[in-house]
Amino acid sequence: MEATTVFYILISILVLSFIVDSILGALNAKHFNDPIPAELSDVYEENEYKKSQDYKKTNEQFSKKTTIFSVALTLSFFFLDGFKYVDGVARNYTENPILVALLFFAIIMFGSDILTTPFSYYKTFVIEEKFGFNKTTKKLFWIDKLKGWLISALLGGGILSLIIWFYQIAGANFWIYAWILVATFSLLINLFYSKLIVPLFNKQTPLDEGELKSAIKTYAHKVGFTIDNIYVIDGSKRSTKANAYFSGFGTQKRITLFDTLIQDLQTDEIVAVLAHEVGHYQKKHIIFNLMTSILLTGLTLFLLSLFINMPIFSEALGVSEPSFHIGFIAFGILYSPLSEVTGVMMNYISRVFEYQADNFAKETFAAEPLISSLKKLSKNSLSNLTPHPAYVFMHYSHPTLLERVQNLKKE
The missing domain is CATH 3.30.2010.10 (Metalloproteases ("zincins"), catalytic domain)
Structure with a gap:
């Protein structure tokens, strides 16, 4: 296979993903004006439902524009040899593989975030503000942004550095050590996220x-x-x-x-x-999700180890010198269809778990207060009560409100 072929395979994956998401979004949007199902007639007053429809339509239009911008930016980066340019900039400062990779990803991620920040700002201070959701101050918005960059640099940079170091000393077997590292990190985050990370943003x-x-x-x-x-x-x-x-x-x-x-x-x-939350714990859903995530991470790293050292990946992205970070970019795109499949599977399992947790709450407490709470939460967040089934299948980790209410009302 030639590098040019790989290049157009990568482009095809990006474009196909955009087309599929656009079709799903369009199908979902066609249901925005559907009447409220009879079982949910008490969720919205007429004027509130009109507001929820406006909110959905506004977000759909905004999402469409941001996605088009993101895809156009990514494709431009491919066709204008952006990866080659950034790789060259990084190598002007150092030849250390770890530092080159850190600089490479820092430039790309920071640059991408800067370009997309106006969209995030508009979403927060125009759309969310218009519909009465936003309570964030402009000062807090930028403080959150800076904290996010710092955490990404420290945690993301640290993990990436260790993975590349494993690659240097262990070769193709680096994935085993990287898997242990990521699994340990996932476990620690699960245990101490609320104590270590949340306090950086919330009291x-x-x-x-x-x-x-x-x-x-x-x-x-x-x-x-x-x-x-x-x-x-x-x-x-x-x-x-x-x-x-x-x-x-x-x-x-x-x-x-x-x-x-x-x-x-x-x-x-x-x-x-x-x-409901206790039901997740008692049914071992948290442990299952953690272990499944770790296993999928292991699979991903193993597949990465098979492809990371192929020079054709670097050549496809216009970079003459093969490297871990360039191979990682190409693999990430090639892996995305499989990731989409596993994501759909995990969403399906998650929806099953939500039913189980709802049933646990119904059996150990009561169904009616859970139904009324779900309706209130949906109303207060202007949730979509009539999503398209295909959109739900692909993207929803929870059953729809209608499905949950119907399940809770079963004898």
Whole structure:
């Protein structure tokens, strides 16, 4: 196979992915004006549903424009030998393979982020502001951006450096050591994300004693679930949208409630949401997802080890000197169709898990408060109640609200 052939295979994958996503988006958009299903008739008033339709249409148009810009930028980079240019810039400063790779990715990622930041800014301060969601200040927006760059540089740069070092000392077997590294990192992040990363962006405080905490403790005792770490996060400083999540396991497990969730829902509805999260834990979904992620990472790294040393990848991207970072770019694009397939499979499993967690909440607490909480959360976030089935199949990690309500109402 010639380098030119590989080049056009890469281009074809990028273009085909764009076409498929565009078709799915168009199919989904055709359902924006569908009437509300009878089971969800109490979610929106007429004027609220009109607002949710406007929100969906606005986001769809915005997403279409940002995607076209991103694809055009990527294709321009390919056809104008952008990778060759950036590789040359990096090599002007050092010949150390690790430092060259770090500089290469830093230039590309920082440059890409700078070019797409106006879209992110518009999304936050125009679209989200218009529909009443945004609570982020301009100062906080830029502080978050700087913190994100710093964390990416430290964690991403550190892991990449070690992987390339493994490649230098172990050759084709580098993937084994890289797998151990990434698996260990994934485990640590799962255990300590809420303690180490979240505080960099949000304030977390223990849930105060009172009716809600007592109700949570009573439910936890009923199902034999030990939970001493219940925290409230100040999500309202960025958005009015509400959420709750479960993190860690063993002695490090923790429940985190957004302050907006506490404001929007009644006590029994919050307990029902937490019963759903406890269901994920009791059904071993968290462990399954972690182990599956680690196994898929191992598969990806193994496949990378088979292709990373092929000079044809570098030649396809216009770079004369083969290197890990250029091979990594080409492999990432070639791997994306397989990644899409595994992503669809994981989304399907995730939707099954959501049903199981809902059923656990229904059996150990009650169905009605969970139904009402889901409806309120959907209403407050102007969620799409009528998505296209193909779009759901490809992109949704949760069943639709209608599917969850119908499942919860089953005897």
